[in-house]
Amino acid sequence: MNPSIKFILVFIISLEISLKASLTTNSIVIVCALLYLLWHKISLKDLGLLLTVPLIAAFTIFATLYWFSTKPDHYYAWVLASRVYAYVLSIACVVKTTIAAQLARSFEQNLHLPSKFAYGALAALNIIPRMQMAVKRIRTAAMMRSVYLSFWSPILYFKAILVALSSSENLAQGMESHGYVEGKERSAIIKIPLTSNDWCIFVLILFLFNICLFIFR
Structure with missing residues (x-):
């Protein structure tokens, strides 16, 4: 998938799960992100860090809402705790599978970043x-x-x-x-294509995600 489209997709998903509480959708995002990372052959060390480092923040949020709150809410505690992993793993899908140079070139060519x-x-x-x-x-x-x-x-x-x-x-x-002049158009040595397949995948994933978000609790 095109790096810019991938970044926008993760940004929209992260924004929507922060606005609506859905433990099922958060779990689906976590599972899909893990499968995507495993499909791209992420190392066991990096995967272990992605699962253990956010545990402190997730446990703190859960304990605060469930054990130290005047009105404990078991469901909402799990929702906010799972959001931490959903954010971390979804962002990891961009960081671990996209080279920084590709992302910068994609922003320049596809999103017209100066x-x-x-x-x-x-x-x-x-x-x-x-x-x-x-x-x-x-x-x-x-x-x-x-x-x-x-x-x-x-x-x-x-x-x-x-x-x-x-x-x-x-x-x-x-x-x-090397001939760089600010404000002048430059030719691209390495092209980052933005195809119709990228848009189709983007729309399909976003459509299925919103169905899960507004149907499942």
């Missing part, structure tokens, strides 16, 4: 590994001078900001040297 935002997002994502390596080099250089820079040290972040500013200037010069 190129400066698309390229800016790609630049920010691509610079993260470089910043991680820069922070490691800064800490290593400091340790060679018998200075330990902790995670919350302002000196570490000040030096990291200087590295980021230098990298941003190099990136801007590189984009200009």
